[in-house]
Amino acid sequence: MSSAPSPKAVVLLSGGLDSTTTLAIAKRNGYVVHALSFRYGQRHAIELEAAQRIAERQGVAEHVIAEIDLGMFGGSALTSADLSVPRDAPTGDRIPVTYVPARNTVFLSFALGWAEVLEADDIFIGVNALDYSGYPDCRPEYLEAFERLANLATKRSTEGGQPLRVRAPLLHLSKREIIELGTRLGVDYALTTSCYDPGPAGDACGHCDACRLRLRGFAEAGLEDPAAYRDRPAVAR
């Protein structure tokens, strides 16, 4: 008996909680995973070390780290030494300075190029429309617009073939639901890093937007976050 070959997918992998859960979902759904990370001028490379450990542990077919420089244009606290990461700022009021201009558009564009070369029909991205810090490029209508663009941008659109799909399985999940799902899929969240301002050993600050969303998610799921914190707030806010 012959069986159809497993479909390929490009999975954007930052080394954080969301993208790691997304990778586990792609694996569970039977995809052969080609993981893509970026060295994009972020101030710390700890998340890339995390991505490498996760890619190894989860058994991807291939893991590529693309070198791009998004810092050259400035404009974000995540890539610029001139702007500092806010501590304990109220979330959701406006787009924070940690927003990197056009970051997801750039990341998805590279994923699109790779998907075309691999003849993969699916790109997975771990964006989330609920606990998402208000970034415009995490909204459902943004992802739909990218999928539309992708199907016009590439050879498949003029030579026929399966349309490309941008899959965002976390889009409508809360942080709590993401953590619960990943835990069921066997994700080891100790490997993941979410902090915008980690210490030299990779320990999370406990006070940036990303830490606070993450800690609140674990608290709501009734689970202990296994990541290392240099200052773990007693109550997640």
Place this chain on the structure above:
Amino acid sequence: MSSAPSPKAVVLLSGGLDSTTTLAIAKRNGYVVHALSFRYGQRHAIELEAAQRIAERQGVAEHVIAEIDLGMFGGSALTSADLSVPRDAPTGDRIPVTYVPARNTVFLSFALGWAEVLEADDIFIGVNALDYSGYPDCRPEYLEAFERLANLATKRSTEGGQPLRVRAPLLHLSKREIIELGTRLGVDYALTTSCYDPGPAGDACGHCDACRLRLRGFAEAGLEDPAAYRDRPAVAR
């Protein structure tokens, strides 16, 4: 009397005939130009030297060369040493191997990020729907989809403000019309390079798709192409 400041534009500049003409049009229309080029794993860097000379000569506010690696995924004769550039192949039959997967999508994504930081409302790109070698990411519907995406992707979409425009002033012009327009605007085409397979001194091959489209355009305009060719065909085909 006070006057409004000149609007800013990001102009994608490859160093070729089309992008150089596009830059001249943006300048003529009163924009302060921020030119953006890419070192993207192309096999020859001659076009970047051309882009630098053109940016200087045309008086841009700033010229940035972004370092990205599109070659890592393979799949194109322009970035891969394993594939050779075709000579004297019939044009227009199918997408040629010189197509780089998702190239314009990646380039426009970077332009979008820079435009957001600069607070520029316009991105200029020299794509052309007539003499375009059949690349899917040069079609009007592709550019419209990118503009739509751009207006969903960025802060301007959630914080109000002017929509971003993707301007492709050459879209519906023939190569002949582009050359005639650029010549009226004072473009020095001797500075530009179009060849997919140039010699070490930057001399054009005269036989690749790009050379043949260019030579035919000059012939139809009744002008002599001032670029250096190592083998200039007697009759443009």
